[in-house]
Amino acid sequence: MSAARGRVAGKVAFVTGAARGQGRSHAVRLAEEGAAVIAVDLCAPVEGIAYPPATAGDLEETRRLVEAAGGDVYTGIADVRDGDGLGAVLEAGVAKLGGLDIVVANAGIVHLPAPAVETDPERWRAMIDTNLTGAWNTCRVAVPHIVAGGRGGSIVVISSAGALKGYPGVAGYIAAKHGLVGLTRALAVELGPERIRVNHVAPTQVSTEMIHNEAIYKLFVPETEEPTREEFATASEAMHLLPTPWVEPADVSAAVLFLASEEARFITASTLPVDAGVNQH
Numbered sequence: 001m002s003a004a005r006g007r008v009a010g011k012v013a014f015v016t017g018a019a020r021g022q023g024r025s026h027a028v029r030l031a032e033e034g035a036a037v038i039a040v041d042l043c044a045p046v047e048g049i050a051y052p053p054a055t056a057g058d059l060e061e062t063r064r065l066v067e068a069a070g071g072d073v074y075t076g077i078a079d080v081r082d083g084d085g086l087g088a089v090l091e092a093g094v095a096k097l098g099g100l101d102i103v104v105a106n107a108g109i110v111h112l113p114a115p116a117v118e119t120d121p122e123r124w125r126a127m128i129d130t131n132l133t134g135a136w137n138t139c140r141v142a143v144p145h146i147v148a149g150g151r152g153g154s155i156v157v158i159s160s161a162g163a164l165k166g167y168p169g170v171a172g173y174i175a176a177k178h179g180l181v182g183l184t185r186a187l188a189v190e191l192g193p194e195r196i197r198v199n200h201v202a203p204t205q206v207s208t209e210m211i212h213n214e215a216i217y218k219l220f221v222p223e224t225e226e227p228t229r230e231e232f233a234t235a236s237e238a239m240h241l242l243p244t245p246w247v248e249p250a251d252v253s254a255a256v257l258f259l260a261s262e263e264a265r266f267i268t269a270s271t272l273p274v275d276a277g278v279n280q281h
């Protein structure tokens with residue numbers, strides 16, 4: 001499809017956590033449908049996570065893929081926990097690409113699992129700081145740019161199936177993701193008059209680095225010493241109504257694209273699950 005006929009043609013999108021995984025997929029999908037993309041990521045190690053961090057090379061690969069999809073792109077390294085730094089990178093991206101219409105607050109981490117009351121306070125704080133305050137920072141630096149454009153816009157927050165139900169071993173993650181439901185609703189109420197829609201997408205397990213590691217496998221298959229990918233898949237699939245152990249980043253990107261596009265022009269303050277029925281809505 002040519003950019004001129006894309007579902008978000010002529011829009012500028014700001015995607016956090018864009019170096020790999022779902023964030024990269026959202027950036028590329030939006031570009032395929034005509035958006036220019038401001039792609040940011042931390043690209044650095046995070047203390048206490050059980051999987052390899054994204055790198056500057058990963059973000060460069062996202063740049064390459066967005067360009068290959070026909071999109072203009074601005075990439076920057078920024079930490080969603082640092083609102084000022086994030087705002088400066090966004091400002092440079094907006095100056096280069098000429099405005100802002102779409103925000104995908106996607107950056108997130110999951111820490112090494114522990115029971116709620118035994119969670120290390122530093123790790124608890126890290127979950128809240130990145131997954132909840134990071135999304136708030138993303139929105140608060142972005143909204144003035146959308147308002148300045150005077151065209152309205154769409155904010156898509158990536159929450160989780162764990163924003164709507166509890167799972168064991170990741171209380172800080174669950175609390176932060178539940179918080180995103182409140183953030184989505186509060187922003188939607190305030191920003192409606194500006195024609196800025198705010199919704200959240202709640203995926204079940206998505207096939208990325210975040211879940212394909214020993215710590216998460218063990219969380220799903222606690223009775224086994226060293227669960228395999230196949231054992232994890234069986235346990236994960238048993239949670240779903242549809243016969244799949246997980247969804248792909250592209251499945252989440254389809255929901256993001258819909259909410260970002262004018263097709264969803266009267267949808268705000270809503271939850272869009274991409275969860276194979278793990279939560280029966």
Ligand SMILES: NC(=O)c1ccc[n+]([C@@H]2O[C@H](COP(=O)([O-])OP(=O)(O)OC[C@H]3O[C@@H](n4cnc5c(N)ncnc54)[C@H](O)[C@@H]3O)[C@@H](O)[C@H]2O)c1
Pocket residue numbers: 016017018019020021022023040041042043044046053054078079080081106107108109110130134158159160161202203204205206207208209210211
């Ligand atoms: N994978 C899943 O099963 C799953 C399920 C539901 C929701 N989610 C959510 O989807 C989002 C994307 O996760 P993913 O599965 O693509 O994992 P991922 O680890 O592949 O990608 C997350 C990205 O966020 C970046 N990031 C982390 N901390 C950051 C910070 N402080 N500032 C800027 N960037 C930062 C990482 O560098 C990484 O590139 C997260 O919010 C996650 O919580 C994931």
